Amino acid sequence: MYGVARNSQDVDIDLIQLFRAIWERRKTVLAVTVLAAGVAFAGASSLDRQYKAETRLLIEPRVLAAESAAGGAGLPDELAISSQVQLLQSTDLIKQVARDLKLFDIDEFDGGGSGGILSLIGLGGGDGELAPEERSIKAFRERLTVYQAPGSRVVAIEFSSKDPKLSAEVANKMAEVYLALQSGAKLDTSSDTARWLEPEIANLRDKVREAEKKVADYRASFDLLQTSETSTVATQQLNDISAELTRVRGERASAEARAEHVRTTLAAGGDTESLGEIVAAPVIQRLKEQEATIQSQIADLSTSLLEGHPRLKGLRGQLSGVREQIRAETRRVLASLDNEATVTRLREQQLTAQLNRMKAESARAGESEVELKALEREAAAQRQLLETYLARYREAASRMDPNAAPADARVISRAVEPREAAFPKVVPITIVAALAGFILAAVFVMLAELFSGRALRPLIEAEEEAGDAVEAEPVPQPVAPESAARTGAMARLPVVEEAPSASVIPETETGPVDNEFSLNGVAAAIARGDYDGVPVVAVSPEGDEGSALTVEMARRLAAGGLRVLVMDLTGTGTPTVLATERLDLPGLTDLLTGEAAFSDIIHPDLHSRAHIVPQGTADLHDALRSIERLPMILSALTEAYERVIVECGSVSGEDVGKLLRGRKALVLITMRTPDEARLEDLVGEFARAGFGDVLLLAGPLPDGSDRGDRQAA
Template sequence: MSGAIGSNQDVDIDLGRLASAVWERRRTVGGIVLLAAGAALAATTMMTPLYKGETRILIESRSPNLSGAPAPAAANDPVLDSLNITSQAELLRSADLIRQVVSDLKLEETEEFSPQAQSLLPNPLVLLGLKQDPLDLAPEDRVIKEFREKLQVYAVENSRVIAVEFSSEDPKLAASVPNRMAEVYLKLQSGAKLDTNSEVTKWLEPEIASLTEKVRQAEAKVAEYRASAGLFQTTDSSSFTAQQLNNISTELARVRAERANAEARAENVRSAIEAGRDSDMLAEVVGSQVIQRLRETEANVQAQVAEQSIVLLDNHPRLKGLRAQLAGIRQQISNETRKILGSLDSEAEVSRIRERQLMQQLNELKAASAKAGGEEVGLRALEREATAQRQLLETYLARYREAASRADPNAAPADARIISSAYEPSEPYFPKVVPIVVIAALASLILSAIAIMVAALFSGRALRPVGVPVNTAEELVPHQASKPAPAMPRPVDPVDAAATAAFLKAEEQLALSASLPKDEAFTTEGVANTLLRHGVPCAFVFSPSGDTGSTATVMLAREVAERDKNVILLDLTGSGCPTRLMAYDMELPGITDLLAGETAFGDAIHSDRLSEAHIIPRGNADAESAMRAADRLRIIIDALVDAYDLVLVECGAAEVEGLARLGAQPKSEIVLSVPGGEDDEIGTLAKQLADAGYKNLLIMSGGVASRRRAA
């Protein structure tokens, strides 16, 4: 190991040598395992066996429903909620209950709870002062403390069952203690109910006597007030005055109906008489017996007149007499009709007089009723007080009867019952000889193997140099140290053949331009220096040579990024050359998507594949649709200027007239990217830009650059 580290050679762990080191010492490991297993076996056989008994108690509502009211739902019973179950478990661990069980079973007399009988030698922890001497405690407290250490009470999860476990050296005691605890617990629960019922009856007896007297006084006040105010009642819901008002109202309605009927009949007879109509059409006249007899006589006389008119002349005395008799009968009918009319008028007048009398009585009763209404307010207040006292008395009586009926111990069972009693265990639960021996053997095996592996690692035997085969590590270390490490293959950028060719061509042209005079051209580095030195925020790159110039612009952006400047390139070319060279995917959203409103501003910005520069690709939207919103380019460029140190707008082989539409201002910095271009060609382009008003011109043609500004 020292040799490997001293030579600064990277090493690795040889798993095979680790396994070999353990296998070489297998006899030692086997001896340790057997020794540990034997020690565990001896220790477990020397331990005092402990037995455990368990009793389970189900918490449930067992109170009989003697009131006749519907029993509460089990989900709403407070006896069955989780907090009550936990409280009952704590009650089983209470000192009073434990003290009762200890007294009943006389545990203080057993050897298990006597500290003198447990060990002949003093406890070393007691001698060192790390543990309290049990003999310093009172005998009762000592037994309770020892009892609690052997007791375990817990609520069974997702149930209303409480388990009581007790461990002891005596199997009979392990079973009798939890059973006795359950019995004492149920007696305490039942006794608590009896005490509660007894206290309730003692409290209710004087309260009921007091309430009885209050109810009697309240009802006496109601009767006295009713008699003094004359508020007599005919029924439970109606008073005497109200009954009279009801009767008079009914009678008044009847009299008014009779008056209206009599007036209508009299008016009908009067109209018939005044109009000279035949009275035979009137029901009042036709129904008169006198009229009926007169009509019969009239009919007979008419018959005689008709009979005599046949044989006698009109002036015959016999005929004249019959006619005179007929006229007299008709006069009697008319007089009788008028008598009937007078009778109807009299009947209507009697109804009107009766109506006035009833109205007078009604008004008097209304005044009396209004006065009685004010007096009934006080009466209702007294009645409410008497009713409240009576209801409270009835409630107390019902509770008293219910509590008195539960005074018998059999009528107040505990809200729990034993569902599983502890039985005398036949096997101890501790110690488990076989599991302890197996665990000790496995632990010794694992620990001894780990110790051997650690020793092999620190000795260096389980280490080997990195990159050397496992079986020939020691032999090949010197040779490997002298061999140079193989060069890692350079990853191939996912750029298409055309873009790669353009990129190599631009590099070649720029390399050739290094031999030009210093006043001929700016290199990419020189353009970057100039732009950064003058603090140019935005530069429009004009590449009339197409993809070759666009490739140089990409190199310019990467040059600026290498100087720890935030730079972004905006691809406005038709071929999308900067996008192919810088973006991971040609399908990324870009400037056309942003202008067409198909993507968000942040989603159009992407990182360069080979530098810290950023790019806004050409995009995938329709170019014509995007250029309809070309006016937004100026807003986009202004936003980029606020966020980046330098914004490069690659315009490609655009015409000079189109720069203004792309957002370039006369004061903007214009870069002519013409790698390997001729001086005449550069001069012609510079003159065209100067004529268009763009005076700040930088020419980037490779090599050592010269700056040309048009006047």
């Protein structure tokens, strides 16, 4: 038998079939849901009630007066808060709370006292081997939850117990013991710190005094007296001389420039009245006034006296004398400017020499300052350490008072006795269990459908595209029998809307036996490569007679060397009767219901190399629920066999279309005695269903057929 390959790429999950299967098994799913809810309700109701209470602490440092004067203490970081969470879960704290509340005497904190199954069989283990106190602490830890509230410095203490009052008492007691331990620890730390700092401070005071004395002696011995925090006497003198030298150089340059300007103007015979140094001289200003007065008198007398008049001559003589005095005074101003420039030049030389001497002295003082700075750093370090110790000592001394050493936390919310149990929540547990039961039951049903293959369907194109393709296919015109015979052994029956002008029914009684509608002619047409991978759907309007022709044609194809398979979809099972010995063989219905595999439903023909898929023995109604898998099955069979023939018996074109769900197929109409009108109706019906390729197989069974014998058997 030839193998059968399955094309997984052509398979899709049919969601509608999955939901249909769940709906059909709704009673089972509902029963599982109710059962899960009932079990969860009974189990949750039987559990012991647990009540939970919560106390909240705010972790923050308590700033003392000394700390506040020094700038305050920083807020605790995440690591500090996590450390406090771990401290709240410490064994010592739990033991103290348990002793204060006498939890060791309560059965709830006994831990069971037994070793469980291992103890019963002598293997030890369990809590029975622990001491009573250790069992109580273990039970305490199981009921205690300490955590930091996200994004805050708040720490929550949760405790659960069967007794609501006890849960609140334990949570509050945990906070009280924690605060007491914090205060006691800070008091002990402060006392130890103060005792250690006292001798250290006394020793540091002596060291600071000695270091500062060394600095003072060194400064006096090397004459490094300071005028400010950053400069000494030598440095200050050097700065003053440098500033004075800069000023004198400016004055010298200004005096030389003024003198040169006056000298150049006089040498060129220019007007001295534009020179500021000359105009500003008091003597020259008086002479200029006299000159102006004399010139005014000369101008007045010139209008009434002649040029040789003695008075005019006297006034002109006075004017010449005044001008000579102005020139003499101008020369004195120039000499004064030269003297001023000379004096500033000499002052500059003196300051330069003094500056050089101070630079040499500053260089020598700088070498000494190196050692001085080292002594000062040592003294500053000792002084800073002493101040730090003094601040810590004052802080420790202030905390030695028990009332002045508060813990770094405070209670912001005390636990109250809970009214409702925190566990178990019967209603939510029941709802969740019912939902889980429903989901598991539905998943189990869907998996069963998937594994059986009933929820799988082939991938096909959209129905609209298939319809458009059928409409786009050109409708052939009626063809006369003579033209059909000339086209070859395969005759395509046309889709006609009007009565044909010539008969398309062959003359089987008078015509040749091997025409295009005979067994040999149709077998030759089907054997051609045009129908590779396309199933052949055989329709027998006459019933079993046509089905027998289909089986005989399959045998002809197998005799020609093709791998052929016949699938029996008839109601009477005629192909199965003709090809097999028994009718109870597994077949298509068994495959559709998931009771058989491909290898179990394919059987060999008794009289040829062909194979057959019988109807099967499973319930037909169960198989019809998965009939949409038929195109997928045909796709797998057409990959394994060269020709797959599906014998459907007497069915309509609409039924074949629903069966194949849009898959392309060749329709073979088998009729021993064809009726022209009926044949036309069948061809048109299949064309409207989307099957344009239709062949006719007509004529009697060949001699030697065993159909009658097999049916009799």
